[in-house]
Structures are given as C-alpha cells and as structure tokens.
Amino acid sequence: MAFDWQPVWLTLKLASVTTVLLLLVGTPIAWWLSQTRSRLKHPLSAVVALPLVLPPTVLGFYLLIFLGPNGPGGGLTQALGIGTLPFTFAGLVVASVLYSLPFVVQPLQNAFEALGRRPLEVAATLRASGWDSFFHVAVPLARPGFLTAMVLGFAHTVGEFGVVLMIGGNIPGETKVLSVAIYDHVETLEYGQAHLLSAGMVGFAFLVLVTLYLVNGRISRGEHA
Amino acid sequence: MSQIDARFQARLGAFSLNVDLHLPGQGVIALFGHSGSGKTTVLRAIAGLERFDGTLVVKGDVWQDEKRFLPVHKRPIGYVFQEASLFSHLSVKQNLTFGLKRIPAAQRRIGLEQVVEWLGIGHLLSRKPQRLSGGERQRVAIARALLTSPRLLLMDEPLSALDTRSKADILPYLERLHDELSIPVLYVSHSPDEVARLADHLVLMEQGRSTAAGPVAEMMTRLDLAIAREQEAESILETTVAEHQPEYHLSRLDFPGGSVMTRMLPAPLGTRQRVRIHARDVSLALSAHNDSSILNVLPAKILEFAPLTEWQVLVRLGLGPDASIPLLARITRRSADQLALAPGKLVFAQVKSVVLAE
Numbered sequence: 243m244a245f246d247w248q249p250v251w252l253t254l255k256l257a258s259v260t261t262v263l264l265l266l267v268g269t270p271i272a273w274w275l276s277q278t279r280s281r282l283k284h285p286l287s288a289v290v291a292l293p294l295v296l297p298p299t300v301l302g303f304y305l306l307i308f309l310g311p312n313g314p315g316g317g318l319t320q321a322l323g324i325g326t327l328p329f330t331f332a333g334l335v336v337a338s339v340l341y342s343l344p345f346v347v348q349p350l351q352n353a354f355e356a357l358g359r360r361p362l363e364v365a366a367t368l369r370a371s372g373w374d375s376f377f378h379v380a381v382p383l384a385r386p387g388f389l390t391a392m393v394l395g396f397a398h399t400v401g402e403f404g405v406v407l408m409i410g411g412n413i414p415g416e417t418k419v420l421s422v423a424i425y426d427h428v429e430t431l432e433y434g435q436a437h438l439l440s441a442g443m444v445g446f447a448f449l450v451l452v453t454l455y456l457v458n459g460r461i462s463r464g465e466h467a
Numbered sequence: 468m469s470q471i472d473a474r475f476q477a478r479l480g481a482f483s484l485n486v487d488l489h490l491p492g493q494g495v496i497a498l499f500g501h502s503g504s505g506k507t508t509v510l511r512a513i514a515g516l517e518r519f520d521g522t523l524v525v526k527g528d529v530w531q532d533e534k535r536f537l538p539v540h541k542r543p544i545g546y547v548f549q550e551a552s553l554f555s556h557l558s559v560k561q562n563l564t565f566g567l568k569r570i571p572a573a574q575r576r577i578g579l580e581q582v583v584e585w586l587g588i589g590h591l592l593s594r595k596p597q598r599l600s601g602g603e604r605q606r607v608a609i610a611r612a613l614l615t616s617p618r619l620l621l622m623d624e625p626l627s628a629l630d631t632r633s634k635a636d637i638l639p640y641l642e643r644l645h646d647e648l649s650i651p652v653l654y655v656s657h658s659p660d661e662v663a664r665l666a667d668h669l670v671l672m673e674q675g676r677s678t679a680a681g682p683v684a685e686m687m688t689r690l691d692l693a694i695a696r697e698q699e700a701e702s703i704l705e706t707t708v709a710e711h712q713p714e715y716h717l718s719r720l721d722f723p724g725g726s727v728m729t730r731m732l733p734a735p736l737g738t739r740q741r742v743r744i745h746a747r748d749v750s751l752a753l754s755a756h757n758d759s760s761i762l763n764v765l766p767a768k769i770l771e772f773a774p775l776t777e778w779q780v781l782v783r784l785g786l787g788p789d790a791s792i793p794l795l796a797r798i799t800r801r802s803a804d805q806l807a808l809a810p811g812k813l814v815f816a817q818v819k820s821v822v823l824a825e
C-alpha cells in the first residue's frame with residue numbers, strides 16, 4: 243500500500259490557515275490585554291486561556307452543539323447560505339482557531355507588556371500616532387513574541403486530536419488530519435503506517451522547537467549585545 | 468512677557484501637584500528641585516504624556532484647556548527622556564529620521580547633517596543603539612528630538628543616568644545647543660552645577676508646587692532661597708572675551724560691572740562666556756588695595772545680608788553702575804562686624820577664583 247500523503251497535506255493546510263487567522267484575531271486581543279486598565283481584562287484573559295485547561299473534547303462538544311443545525315452558530319451559517327460547519331474543513335478551522343488561541347495571544351501579550359510604556363511614549367513625542375506607533379515600534383520590537391506565537395499556534399494545531407474528532411470526524415481529504423489518520427491506522431492494526439506518521443510528527447515537533455529556541459536566542463543576544 | 472503659560476492641578480495618591488508657571492519663550496528654563504518635587508510630572512504634563520486638569524498655552528497656541536487636549540503626537544515638542552530610550556530595532560540613523568520623516572518638509576528647520584555635526588555623532592550612524600556608550604546614546608536621543616524641529620524642547624534630567632565622565636562629555640554639546648538654537652528648552656534637573664552652566668531662567672519646585680521663579684543669576688543669589696545657602700552656592704556673570712595676555716597666559720573677560728581675569732581661553736575676542744563665582748571665593752574689603760595676589764577686585768554695593776551659620780554671613784552684592792548684577796559672598800560673622808557691613812555701603816569684592824562654565 244502506497245503512503246497516503248493526503249492527511250499530511252491537509253494538516254499543513256489547516257495549520258497554515260489557522261495560524262494566519264490566529265495572528266489576525268490574536269494580535270488585537272493581545273494588544274488590548276497588554277494596554278488596558280479595564281476591569282474586563284482578567285475575565286477576558288480567562289476566556290482566552292480556557293482551552294489550556296479544558297479537555298479538547300469539551301470544547302469540541304460545545305462547538306458541535308453551537309455550530310450544529312440547531313445551534314445559534316449553525317443557524318447563522320445556514321442563514322448566510324454557508325450550510326453547517328461541523329464535519330467540514332471550515333469547521334475544523336474555526337475549532338482550531340479557538341483551541342490554539344491562548345498559544346498565540348499569550349506570547350504576544352507577554353511581548354507587548356515587556357515593551358513597557360516608554361517606546362510608545364517616545365514614538366508619540368516623535369509625532370507617531372497610535373496606529374503608526376503600533377506598526378512601526380510595538381510590532382517590530384515584539385518580533386520574538388510574534389515568532390513564538392506563530393510557531394506555537396502552528397505546531398499546536400498540527401497536534402490537535404480531540405477537537406478534530408468531535409467536530410471534524412474522519413472524512414478523507416476534508417477533515418482526516420494526521421492525528422486522526424494515526425489513530426485510524428492503529429485501530430486497523432496498520433502499525434507500519436502509524437509508525438511512519440508518528441515518527442514524522444516527532445521529528446517535526448523537535449525541528450520546530452529547536453528552530454524556535456535558536457532563532458529567539460539569536461534575537462535576544464542581538465538585542466542585548 | 469511670558470510665552471509659556473502652564474497651570475496644572477492633580478492629586479496622585481499622597482502627592483498633589485499645583486503649579487502655575489509663566490515662562491519666557493526663549494533660552495534654557497530649568498525646573499529645579501529635589502526628586503519627588505514634581506518637576507518631571509510637570510514636564511510630562513506639558514508634553515501631554517500625562518493628562519491633568521489645567522491649561523497650557525505655548526506662544527499663543529492652546530495645547531490644553533477645559534475643552535481641548537492636543538494629543539502628544541500633535542504637539543510640536545522634542546522630548547529627551549532620562550534614559551536615552553532609543554528604538555533597539557532601528558539603527559542610529561533610522562532612530563534619527565524616525566521623527567524627521569513624520570513632519571512635513573515645509574516645517575523642517577533643522578537638518579540631519581547639521582544636527583549630526585552639532586552633536587558629533589557622524590561616526591555612529593550605521594550602528595545599532597546597543598553598541599553605543601551611555602553618553603553617545605543620549606547625544607543621539609537629543610539629536611533625534613531636535614530633528615522634529617520642535618518649538619519647545621523638553622529635557623528630563625538628560626544627564627542623570629550618565630557617569631561623571633559621560634556627563635562632562637555631553638555638557639559642552641548642550642551648551643553649544645543653547646548658543647545655536649533659538650527654541651526654548653525646559654530642562655528638568657536636580658543638579659545645581661547643571662543649572663549654573665546651562666540655565667537662563669530658573670523655576671524652583673517643592674512638593675508639587677513652584678516656589679519661586681526668575682532669571683538664573685538673580686535666583687541663585689536670593690538669600691531667601693535654599694540654593695544660595697548650599698555649600699556650593701555661586702553667582703553667574705555673563706561676560707565677553709575682551710583681551711588675551713599671552714605673556715601671562717591670561718584672558719580678560721568684561722561685563723557691565725567690570726572685568727575678571729582667567730587663564731587664557733582659546734576663544735576669539737568677543738565670544739560670550741558665562742563664568743561662575745563661588746560664594747566662598749569672594750571676600751570683601753573697604754579699599755581696593757593692590758597689595759594682594761588677588762587679580763579680580765570689583766567695586767560692589769552691599770544689597771543685603773543674612774546669617775548663614777553661627778560663624779558665617781551670606782552677603783548679596785550688586786555690581787555695575789546700578790548695582791543690578793548680583794554677586795554672592797560668604798564671609799565670617801566676625802569680618803562682617805569688623806567691616807561694619809550695612810545695606811548700601813560700597814565695598815570691594817575680591818574674587819579668589821573664577822570658574823568657567825565651558
């Protein structure tokens with residue numbers, strides 16, 4: 243039996259799309275959390291961090307209900323003519339974004355908070371407006387945080403299983419990602435295939451983390467030298 | 468006529484700020500006081516980095532009143548922070564042009580090359596801020612602020628984070644700016660030495676209030692203020708270089724109240740030169756005897772005196788035809804009695820040494 247690349251490509255596609263969306267969604271949230279003195283800061287931080295604590299099946303279960311034909315989210319998507327999201331690639335993306343959100347928001351928030359107020363004050367005295375300061379001072383100075391956020395968001399999406407199983411099921415080419423494929427192979431006693439995929443995952447995870455540490459180490463050495 | 472009118476009121480925990488300042492629109496204006504007196508807070512409020520109740524009018528433009536509050540990035544200020552706070556992701560040159568790029572070309576009155584030359588940072592342009600010394604960083608920060616062609620330059624103890632050597636390295640640049648720039652500079656400091664070297668106008672701050680303000684030469688010699696009672700109390704004379712005497716290696720500096728001799732200066736005749744005279748280096752005599760080694764003897768009128776310690780008296784003298792140039796002398800109480808000092812009495816001030824504010 244030939245090696246089935248489909249789950250690999252699907253996983254990479256899911257992780258890429260999710261990472262891009264996570265940056266778009268997570269950056270404003272992280273920035274707001276880092277700058278605000280609002281009372282809503284801690285409740286919102288807790289909501290963002292929920293996926294860290296909850297079993298993925300809980301998240302998947304509620305998403306299934308929420309996005310299902312009878313849930314409010316499902317009602318909305320049907321009204322918009324998209325149909326229902328569970329057991330589709332789009333549904334997987336929504337779930338992955340929620341599931342990996344803390345892995346993007348927290349490094350970004352830490353990076354923004356570590357900047358302190360001073361660089362933004364300096365930028366303001368140099369005639370930079372709020373947006374200008376954000377894009378030309380805060381974002382470049384928080385570069386290591388962005389790198390960490392991207393890598394963690396991507397890697398964590400690659401590794402998810404419980405949420406996918408609940409909301410995505412096991413549809414080849416649509417929702418059958420790597421972790422599900424491995425589970426399948428084991429169930430059907432195809433240990434050879436399971437070994438290939440699993441070893442690939444181990445190697446991938448190791449490479450990602452080593453790259454992350456190397457790059458961040460070089461950045462922080464450069465900043466402090 | 469005052470050009471900068473600032474009134475701020477705020478309550479920050481146990482600290483309350485209540486200032487009403489009327490400042491001239493040119494020269495270096497020092498906000499002087501101990502740490503915690505509120506001088507940095509006032510500077511930040513003027514920059515718009517803090518928002519308190521109050522009004523701020525700079526040369527006719529309202530920056531803040533009951534209804535309006537001009538945001539920081541719309542105020543034509545330059546701000547030099549205590550720590551240089553250069554952007555670490557940019558090179559020195561990119562730091563310099565950060566503000567320059569953001570003002571319309573028509574408003575640029577100070578050019579990159581000019582500032583780079585003034586502050587001696589030409590050789591640093593391609594470096595990253597992390598590779599600069601403390602003094603170099605602060606010079607870049609000053610240049611960066613100047614390049615926004617500000618109408619008001621705000622400096623928050625720009626030297627206090629530096630070691631003595633870097634300080635000595637950077638002070639001449641600040642004095643040069645003072646001479647070459649026509650924009651007013653608000654300079655926060657707790658160092659009497661910096662004030663004596665740089666300031667034209669002095670505002671004293673204490674516990675969130677401005678307690679006294681006026682021209683620096685007058686303020687430093689006012690007997691009712693603490694600054695005149697310090698060990699290092701001194702007077703300031705604005706002179707011009709009038710004569711060089713190469714055979715003795717001396718220069719003569721003239722001012723409206725007479726002249727003083729110093730070691731020979733490399734400056735051409737006519738150069739403006741501020742000199743400082745420590746109160747402890749001034750003694751008084753009733754006649755201008757020429758039988759001592761003291762070169763600098765100035766006719767003076769006693770304006771007032773006040774006891775300083777159990778054995779010392781602080782005397783404020785007036786120099787010049789209308790006794791309008793103040794000079795401070797610290798003498799023993801015994802000498803004061805022997806000379807029968809009294810306000811209005813004419814004496815001769817013998818100045819043992821003159822410090823050049825270079």
